[in-house]
Amino acid sequence: MALYNEQELKIYNSISGEKEVFKPINEGNIGMYVCGPTVYSNVHLGNCRTFISFDLVFRYLKHLGYKVRYVRNITDAGHLENDADSGEDRIAKKARLEQIEPMEVVQKYTVDFHNILQKFNNLPPSIEPTATGHIVEQIEIIKEIIEKGYAYVENGSVYFDVLKFNESHDYGKLSGRKLEDMIPNTRELTAQSDKKNPQDFALWKKAEPQHIMRWPSPWSDGFPGWHLECTVMSSKYLGEEFDIHGGxxxxKFPHHECEIAQGEAATGKNPVHYWMHANMLTLNGKKMAKSTGNNILPNEIFTGDNPNLEKGFAPTVARFFMLQAHYRSILDFSNEALLASEKGFNRLMDAYHLLDELKTSEKSSFEVAAWKQKCYDAMNDDFNSPILIAQLFEAVKQINVINEGKAGITASDLEELKKTFHDFIFEVLGLVDTAEAADNDTGTKLAGTVELLIKLRAEARANKDFATSDKIRDQLLELGIQLKDGKEGTSFSLN
Structure with a gap:
């Protein structure tokens, strides 16, 4: 029986403002969409926190036994500066500044994004579609919205008619804004005059002559609106209605509000059942900003090469730090906070390694089954990772007491404790055992070093320098490394 049948998961739904019991549309299957990066620069730490938060969600849903299709897009066109409907495309601007092709920009920063998330031990999504790979589908959905009467064409651009939509729908229900009170979320630029109302937003933009990212459409050579991309990619891979949308x-506004409007206008259905939003990350109590220097890139955490840090930290320590706060709360990043997290992480790992050394007894003084359910209760309460971590530290105390011989644990309870500890630390929280990783790293370096010595020995033999050749073989043997010469070359084994 799948674990999800035994656990009642509640998710805070941004659209209702309440925690709701999670019920997937199709039993045992979940469709989840998360807005991915616009790949025009190195991924910043705030974005990493969002993706780590949804990696936790993805991991826990899988742990419960759900089959999850996790879609996270790559925005590689159409996202204009200041999230506006006018101005320059962020990627095109970077391409112009660096004097390279826009798709070179996309490739460079997509690779960076993947590398950083891999270091944080994020699982890859099931599908990672790109905006430029779905231009045809975007044009088709625009046609549908125009046919339904919720969009209009003006000078080669297509705009969503927010006032018309609001006559029969509730535009603003996610962000809690009333249309009459809304101030346009865009700058006052000349192109704004194409709109009937300032609240309207672009579905398709006619490209200016200098705009290098452009595609043919029934209305003009142009490019899609940023909001439209996510509506198209989520509905293509998850259906017109799906379970979870995160970001x-x-x-929340305007991007997700516009997604809801586009989905409802095109299909008449409520596209998303549970909206989830991760909160922001601050640095030393202030908003991160490159202009003020109050900024840090993920790689700078790992190397320590940043004035805000006194040393480098392992990626898993930084991940552990982020998971010590609930995904909906603001988290302040600082050198002191990372140092404290590192100490906590090491305590957790020490206790995990201690489990293999514990001696069993006839009776348990630690109620493992009750503790295990508390771990699930924490995650079932809107993925409350800080409470889960607090429960893991309760177990750390018990492990240390048992190790000191002041308490006992039965063999069956110890097995249950080991499995639960392992599952929540590595499967759910996605942490990495740094000691094990260091061992693997050392093994890789050792193999490389021996291969180098084998090459040097082969060169010595080719030069008839048998004294050096024998010396390499004999000294490696003294270190417990035996060389074996064969038809296909020399291999080695550890004695």
Whole structure:
């Protein structure tokens, strides 16, 4: 029986403002969409926090036994500066500044994004579609919205008619804004005059002559609106209605509000059942900003090469730090906070390694089954990772007491404790055992070093320098490394 049948998961739904019991549309299957990065620069730490938060969600849903299709897009066109409907495309601007092709920009920063998330031990999504790979589908959905009467064409651009939509729908229900009170979320630029109302937003933009990212459409050579991309990619891979849509808190309005409007206008259905939003990350109590220097890139955490840090930290320590706060709360990043997290992480790992050394007894003084359910209760309460971590530290105390011989644990309870500890630390929280990783790293370096010595020995033999050749073989043997010469070359084994 799948674990999800035994656990009642509640998710805070941004659209209702309440925690709701999670019921997937199709039993045992979950469709989850998360807004991915616009790949025009190195991924910043705030984005990493969002993706780590949804990696936790993905991991826990899988742990419960759900089959999850996790879609996270790559925005590689159409996202204009200041999230506006006018101005320059962020990627095209970077391409112009660096004097390279836009797709070179996309490739460079997509690779960076993947590398950083891999270091944080994020699982890859099931599908990672790109905006430029779905231009045809975007044009088709625009046609549908125009046919339904919720969009209009003006000078080669297509705009969503928010006032018309609001006559029969509730535009603003996610962000809690009333249309009459809304101030346009765009700058006052000349192109704004194409709109009937300032609240309207672009579905398709006619490209200016200098705009290098452009595609043919029935209305003009142009490019899709940023909001439209996510509507198209989520509905293509998850259906017109799906379970969970996530993203950063800053995307709630206008991006996600517009997604809802586009989905409802095109299909008449409520596209998303549970909206989830991860909160922001601050640095030393202030908003991160490159202009003020109050900024840090993920790689700088790992190397320590940043004035805000006194040393480098392992990626898993930084991940552990982020998971010590609930995904919906603001988290302040600082050198002191990372140092404290590192100490906590090491305590957790020490206790995990101690489990293999514990001696069993006839009776248990630690109620493992009750503790295990508390771990599930924490995650079932809107993925409350800080409470889960607190429960893991309760177990750390018990492990140390048992190790000191002041308490006992039965063999069956110890096995249950080991499995639960392992599952929540590595499967759910996605942490990495740094000691094990260091061992693997050392093994890789050792193999490389021996291969180098084998090459040097082969060169010595080719030069008839048998004294050096024998010396390499004999000294490696003294270190417990035996060389074996064969038809296909020389191999080695550890004695």
């Amino acid at each position: 950063g808190m800053d995307l």
